[in-house]
Amino acid sequence: AQRVTQxxxxxxxxxxxxxxxxxxxxxxxxxxxxxYVQYSRQRLQLLLRHISRESIKGFTADLxxxxxxxxxxxxxxxxxxxxxYYCALGGSSNTGKLIFGQGTTLQVKP
Amino acid sequence: GAVVSQHPSWVICKSGTSVKIExxxxxxxxxxxxxxxxxxxxxxxxxxxxxxxxxxxxEQGVEKDKxxxxxxxxxxxxxxxxxxxPEDSSFYICSPARDRGGETQYFGPGTRLLVL
Numbered sequence: 001a002q003r004v005t006q007x008x009x010x011x012x013x014x015x016x017x018x019x020x021x022x023x024x025x026x027x028x029x030x031x032x033x034x035x036y037v038q039y040s041r042q043r044l045q046l047l048l049r050h051i052s053r054e055s056i057k058g059f060t061a062d063l064x065x066x067x068x069x070x071x072x073x074x075x076x077x078x079x080x081x082x083x084x085y086y087c088a089l090g091g092s093s094n095t096g097k098l099i100f101g102q103g104t105t106l107q108v109k110p
Numbered sequence: 111g112a113v114v115s116q117h118p119s120w121v122i123c124k125s126g127t128s129v130k131i132e133x134x135x136x137x138x139x140x141x142x143x144x145x146x147x148x149x150x151x152x153x154x155x156x157x158x159x160x161x162x163x164x165x166x167x168x169e170q171g172v173e174k175d176k177x178x179x180x181x182x183x184x185x186x187x188x189x190x191x192x193x194x195x196p197e198d199s200s201f202y203i204c205s206p207a208r209d210r211g212g213e214t215q216y217f218g219p220g221t222r223l224l225v226l
Contacts, residue, residue, distance in 0.1 A: 043218065043220060086154070
């Protein structure tokens with residue numbers, strides 16, 4: 001079964017501290033993994049995807065097929081990073097259909 | 111990025127009435143539209159996938175007769191919640207299919223429905 005698990009509902013850190021938002025997935029095919037962010041009162045927007053291997057706003061995520069994980073990391077959190085973060089799984093069929101994790105609220109305290 | 115709009119942005123209705131939500135992709139043609147639902151403090155759950163000119167495909171547990179989806183053109187898809195009940199109160203979000211290059215999926219701003 002296709003599934004995305006984000007074990008933490010809330011992650012609270014101080015400004016400047018490292019951040020790791022965990023994401024594990026279950027998928028039998030070739031996965032496409034994404035991280036989406038939703039700032040307060042704004043629409044969902046793409047943060048990054050594993051295919052591009054890019055860093056956005058200082059965030060990176062590496063797909064680990066052995067551990068079926070796609071954790072989101074940032075070495076130094078900023079207050080403006082406070083938001084809801086969703087890990088999402090797409091399939092190799094490239095249809096655009098996404099399965100979302102439960103989401104993790106990141107709270108960066110001053 | 112693509113521009114996706116939804117109308118209305120929020121709606122309050124009485125139980126038993128029907129509500130239509132429009133989703134428009136303003137600057138690209140969406141052959142496929144995904145409709146998601148998000149309950150408070152929960153994740154997005156895919157409700158259905160609509161393809162232009164054909165019937166929508168519904169996810170397990172989603173009543174097709176209750177949530178009518180029409181995708182009459184490449185820029186407009188509508189979701190109608192028929193005979194709405196309080197448990198239908200939720201945030202409904204549309205998402206057009208990815209760009210041809212499979213690059214990014216865009217989302218509408220969402221429609222908040224409150225059924226009294």
